[in-house]
Amino acid sequence: MAETPSGGPAGDPQGERLPPMQLLLDNPFLLLFIGVAVPAVLYTIWGVMEVAQIPVAQ
Amino acid sequence: MANAAAFRVCPETGLKVCHHAEILIKANAVVAVVFLAIGGLFGLLVALTRWPAVHILPADLFYLALTAHGADVLLFWIIFFEIAVLYFASAVLLNSRLAAPKWAWFAFALMLVGALMANVAVLQGESSVMFTSYVPMKAAPHFYLGLIVFAVGALIACFVFFGTLVIARQERTYEGSIPLVTFGAVTAAVIAVYTIASGAIILIPTFLWSVGIIPHLDSIMYKVVWWGMGHSSQQINVSAHVAVWYAIAAMVLGAKPLSEKVSRTAFLLYIAFLQLASAHHLLVDPGISSSWKVFNTSYAIYLAVLGSMIHGMSVPGAIEAAQRRRGLTQGAFDWLRRAPWGNPAFSGMVLSVIMFGFLGGISGVVLGTEQLNLIMHNTLYVPGHFHATVVAGTTLAFMAITYLVVPLIFRKEIMFPGMARWQPYLFGLGAMGISFFMMGAGTLGVSRRHWDMTFADAVLKFEYPPAAFLMMGLNGISALLATLGGIMFIVIVVGSVFFGKPRDEAAIKRNPVIGPSGGAAVSQYGGEATFNLPGTTILVAVFFVSFVLYYFINWKYLSEVWPLR
Numbered sequence: 359m360a361e362t363p364s365g366g367p368a369g370d371p372q373g374e375r376l377p378p379m380q381l382l383l384d385n386p387f388l389l390l391f392i393g394v395a396v397p398a399v400l401y402t403i404w405g406v407m408e409v410a411q412i413p414v415a416q
Numbered sequence: 417m418a419n420a421a422a423f424r425v426c427p428e429t430g431l432k433v434c435h436h437a438e439i440l441i442k443a444n445a446v447v448a449v450v451f452l453a454i455g456g457l458f459g460l461l462v463a464l465t466r467w468p469a470v471h472i473l474p475a476d477l478f479y480l481a482l483t484a485h486g487a488d489v490l491l492f493w494i495i496f497f498e499i500a501v502l503y504f505a506s507a508v509l510l511n512s513r514l515a516a517p518k519w520a521w522f523a524f525a526l527m528l529v530g531a532l533m534a535n536v537a538v539l540q541g542e543s544s545v546m547f548t549s550y551v552p553m554k555a556a557p558h559f560y561l562g563l564i565v566f567a568v569g570a571l572i573a574c575f576v577f578f579g580t581l582v583i584a585r586q587e588r589t590y591e592g593s594i595p596l597v598t599f600g601a602v603t604a605a606v607i608a609v610y611t612i613a614s615g616a617i618i619l620i621p622t623f624l625w626s627v628g629i630i631p632h633l634d635s636i637m638y639k640v641v642w643w644g645m646g647h648s649s650q651q652i653n654v655s656a657h658v659a660v661w662y663a664i665a666a667m668v669l670g671a672k673p674l675s676e677k678v679s680r681t682a683f684l685l686y687i688a689f690l691q692l693a694s695a696h697h698l699l700v701d702p703g704i705s706s707s708w709k710v711f712n713t714s715y716a717i718y719l720a721v722l723g724s725m726i727h728g729m730s731v732p733g734a735i736e737a738a739q740r741r742r743g744l745t746q747g748a749f750d751w752l753r754r755a756p757w758g759n760p761a762f763s764g765m766v767l768s769v770i771m772f773g774f775l776g777g778i779s780g781v782v783l784g785t786e787q788l789n790l791i792m793h794n795t796l797y798v799p800g801h802f803h804a805t806v807v808a809g810t811t812l813a814f815m816a817i818t819y820l821v822v823p824l825i826f827r828k829e830i831m832f833p834g835m836a837r838w839q840p841y842l843f844g845l846g847a848m849g850i851s852f853f854m855m856g857a858g859t860l861g862v863s864r865r866h867w868d869m870t871f872a873d874a875v876l877k878f879e880y881p882p883a884a885f886l887m888m889g890l891n892g893i894s895a896l897l898a899t900l901g902g903i904m905f906i907v908i909v910v911g912s913v914f915f916g917k918p919r920d921e922a923a924i925k926r927n928p929v930i931g932p933s934g935g936a937a938v939s940q941y942g943g944e945a946t947f948n949l950p951g952t953t954i955l956v957a958v959f960f961v962s963f964v965l966y967y968f969i970n971w972k973y974l975s976e977v978w979p980l981r
């Protein structure tokens with residue numbers, strides 16, 4: 359059951375459909391989007407909003 | 417000259433090596449090693465100061481040395497080396513030309529200027545803010561500016577990497593999907609982009625504040641955004657050194673990953689979740705909700721920890737599979753006993769896997785648990801933990817692959833091969849010692865970043881238990897050992913690169929560094945087709961038992977801090 363690549367890098371000449379997971383893993387810019395968006399929302403934006411809501415001392 | 421790329425064909429791996437990529441790898445690696453040498457010596461001074469019987473530096477110089485140590489090793493050594501890894505994993509492994517070599521040189525120049533600027537600022541003595549530079553402590557403006565310039569350079573280098581991926585795909589220099597090592601490098605580069613963006617968002621205002629343009633910065637706001645950089649950059653290291661583990665196993669033993677899909681999914685877990693762990697640096701800060709803390713450090717991060725466990729099993733598994741394929745099938749561990757333990761690339765990699773997992777990984781999960789964190793927050797347990805990850809893990813892995821980079825990219829014979837055999841063991845033992853003893857001292861409450869653990873001139877007296885002093889002495893001795901291993905590394909690398917014998921055909925025959933089908937294993941998609949791995953299964957079981965035991969021991973410690981009666 360050796361794994362072999364099932365599609366060419368730039369699309370695939372036979373028009374064979376690639377599994378969605380492989381399309382994701384083969385697309386560095388989609389990965390870049392995920393890797394920036396997820397922490398930006400869950401860590402940075404959520405965290406900054408919480409800090410911003412702390413009342414300022416008089 | 418923009419597109420005219422010159423190539424040579426590597427006689428050992430059969431890969432096409434782009435001339436630009438090759439010199440840029442050399443330049444980045446050499447500068448990295450210089451910063452390791454400088455930063456390592458500062459580390460020794462810090463450790464000797466924290467050894468109560470030696471206590472070598474006065475207080476002000478201690479904090480200066482601590483700042484220089486953190487910046488030179490954690491930022492400059494590691495990131496310069498990582499850029500070399502990115503160029504190797506893109507241009508070389510994909511048989512491609514490097515995108516925009518001029519931009520790559522510009523990136524290199526910016527990084528170098530930035531790193532020098534920050535070093536000058538620290539050595540002038542007005543910037544002993546440690547590498548976290550928490551506001552309202554204020555450093556000289558050129559300290560922040562140096563870091564910003566360095567970061568811009570590193571960001572450009574990341575885009576040269578992405579550009580090279582695009583070129584390689586367009587010019588069809590490889591077939592199918594990119595190799596796993598390149599995928600690991602993609603992971604590192606993705607995390608680097610988020611890291612550097614966070615750095616820019618926080619360091620630019622901090623710079624403006626240091627020159628008086630912005631009147632005030634909120635200290636918690638600073639910490640939230642700063643750790644988006646400070647912690648995530650450790651995750652660049654993890655991704656990069658895991659890629660290096662796979663690369664060494666492939667090149668030395670011809671080991672292919674057990675399953676491409678599983679290993680890639682593990683990297684995907686890193687991409688999506690690893691950076692969230694930044695929140696563990698704010699576990700005791702007021703004003704931020706437990707939901708944010710617990711979500712980011714527990715629920716989500718355990719997915720990333722899962723990724724690490726997959727790699728931790730997959731790397732030894734790949735080695736075992738390759739060795740068994742070669743006929744070392746006796747018993748559970750014959751493959752391990754008869755591995756090339758005298759090859760520093762291999763031994764360094766294995767030590768890195770073991771210490772990263774057992775020391776760094778387990779202590780990291782413990783520290784990242786909100787409740788358990790309370791018993792060691794800001795103690796020496798923290799530097800103990802991260803010396804296991806970034807020194808025993810990343811630094812040792814990078815040292816190990818240097819033993820392949822010197823013959824393959826610099827095309828020089830390794831000088832002092834006898835010393836090279838021992839270097840990873842010595843450095844590894846020292847790194848293990850500093851990690852282990854700092855964790856020990858931290859468990860006894862000794863604080864990190866503290867010049868005098870005897871509190872000699874304090875108004876309110878306090879005494880640590882004598883065992884803590886013993887730990888710091890043992891830490892000092894381990895630091896000497898690690899420094900010795902570090903100096904050996906520098907001597908071997910500098911000696912080989914600048915004075916070594918060129919690696920001609922005779923040398924390649926006499927002393928091959930690439931194992932059978934190693935060139936193909938590292939540069940092509942495809943996994944080992946077996947899960948018959950009794951040795952690895954036993955090792956993984958040992959790991960889990962240690963993990964669970966240690967985790968529960970710490971809950972027991974916690975229960976003793978506030979006894980419930």
Ligand code: HEM
Binds near residue numbers: 466490863898
């Ligand atoms: C010869 C090897 C090394 C020795 C003896 C050493 C020793 C130490 C010691 C004793 C501390 C201070 C702990 C404290 O007082 O809080 C420290 C801090 C630190 N070390 Fe190392 N270290 C070494 C190598 C490294 C390497 C290779 C890295 C990174 C790749 C590293 C990263 C750091 C960082 C980031 C800090 C924290 C600085 C801060 O608190 O601002 N060290 N090291």
Ligand SMILES: [Cu+2]
Binds near residue numbers: 647694696
């Ligand atoms: Cu962290």
